[in-house]
Amino acid sequence: MSDKFIRAKTTAEVVSFAQKNGAKLVDYKFCDLLGTWQHLTTMIDEGINRCIPEGVPFDGSSIRGWKAINNSDMLLQIDPATAMMDPFSIEPTLSLVCSVFDPVTKEAYNRDPRGIAAKAQAYMQSCGVGDTAYFAPEAEFFVFDDIRYDNKNNGCFYSVDSCEGAWNTGREEFPNLGYKIRHKEGYFPVPPTDTQQDLRNEMCLVMEACGLKVERHHHEVASAGQNEINFVFDKLIPTGDNLQLYKYIIRNVARKHGKTVTFMPKPIFGDNGSGMHCHQSIWKDGKPLFAGNGYAGLSETALFYIGGIIKHARALTAITNPTTNSFKRLVPGYEAPVNFAYSARNRSAAIRIPIADNPKAKRVEFRTPDAAGCIYLSMAAQLMAGLDGIINRIHPGDPLDKNLYEMSAEELKHVPCAPDSLLGAVEALEADHEFLLKGDVFCHDVLETLIDMRKKDYDALRMRPHPIEFQMYYDV
Secondary structure, eight states, X not given: OOTTBOOXXXXXXXXXHHHHTTOOEEEEEEEOTTSOXXXXXXXXXXXXXXXXXXXXXXEOTTSTXXXXXXXXXXXXXEOGGGOEEOXXXXXXXXXXXXXXXXXTTOOBOTTOHHHHHHHHHHHHHHTTSOSEEEEEEEEEEEEESEEEEEEETTEEEEEEEOTTOGGGTTOOOSSOOOOOOOTTOOSSOOTTTSTTXXXXXXXXXXXXXXTOOEEEEEEOSSTTTEEEEEEOOEEHHHHHHHHHXXXXXXXXXXXXXXXXXXXXXXXXTTSOOOOEEEEEEEEETTEESSBSSSGGGBXXXXXXXXXXXXXXXXXXXXXXXXXXXXXHHSSTTSSOXXXXXXXXXXXXXXXXXXXXXXXXXXXXXXXXXXTTSOHHHHHHHHHHHHHHHHHTTOOOOSOOOSOGGGSOHHHHTTSOXXXXXXXXXXXXXXXXXHHHHGGGXXXXXXXXXXXXXXXXXXXXXXXXXXXXXXXXHTTO
């Protein structure tokens, strides 16, 4: 194991780890309602003597979607299992992921995404369905060499560029050596066509050094630097922490090399967008519950879980695909999973059953989500939908093993599909959200806040020329 991270169980272990590594500062990271890591930093003595054992007080009024200024005091409490030495700080810095609490009542803050994920896990356990939910998100991203955008009253524009871009075949590069990736032909080419092999290698090695175990990486379908790195599945909350760390590492390694990363779902017109397929399963007493003798080797429990996802899929998109740009990806023809059906191996269905001979690997893959939103909320909402399916025995119907993109409108008329806009997703959530309120996982306050924020985003785009999306969402 690297000496740069520790799966600590106590604050004493964290302190010992920090001292062993000569930490001079402590950085406390937490997630806002829209899914962005925020942080603050203390000197090591303040961290060891007060903040690590007692918590970190801070003002929550300036965090997006959080407290009003007249009720803004909040408290960060560290998770010892997240301790690592920050790989990008010049001075030795201990990094810790935190959850958010009320400093007076000491209760978990109801708008803390990490806390909401914890409540979803607790609800699953209280229902007796299972004791562990495993998730493995596959987040795609673009690495660009340049990003420019502006929005004014009298004009607006955006421009992204990559040395790999298909549009650069005629550019003077002193010299231009070719090897540009044609649109939709970026899947698995070797170097020199794949110019980002070494960049991804470095990203993966930094991830491993920070305790994030990587499975594989590769260039993705689109031209202009679309990539994917997959890390190993884990339990619900650690997976959320892992994706936040994944984004942090990818962005910072790219910046070190003079490049920039976006998880924006659709930054390039006419080519594949970036999704975040979510593999998931439920276990109980150390046994997988999704393996059985049904279709594609699924259990009845797994089928009911799929039934819940399909029933609530349109409402889920307001959480799993939470930007106006998300719905520029969710259109037919670009491998985008817009049809809410399930199938084994069929990537045109929104829910795929990957091939797995080992019962422990039997899982469901929901392909609609993207990485522009909050991973904790996304996974919690998917789990709540699946649990609703299990508890209420919602059967998903027959599988669809045809290529859904080639089916006629008549054949597809009974297959539910994704909304075509963020407004449509919000309206679906307004009409279908009771399943999220079970166990007080998503309270009315959180849902109303999310809905209000989504409507404002929709209006911002609706009232302006479309390049405003780059200003709003480039750093998601």
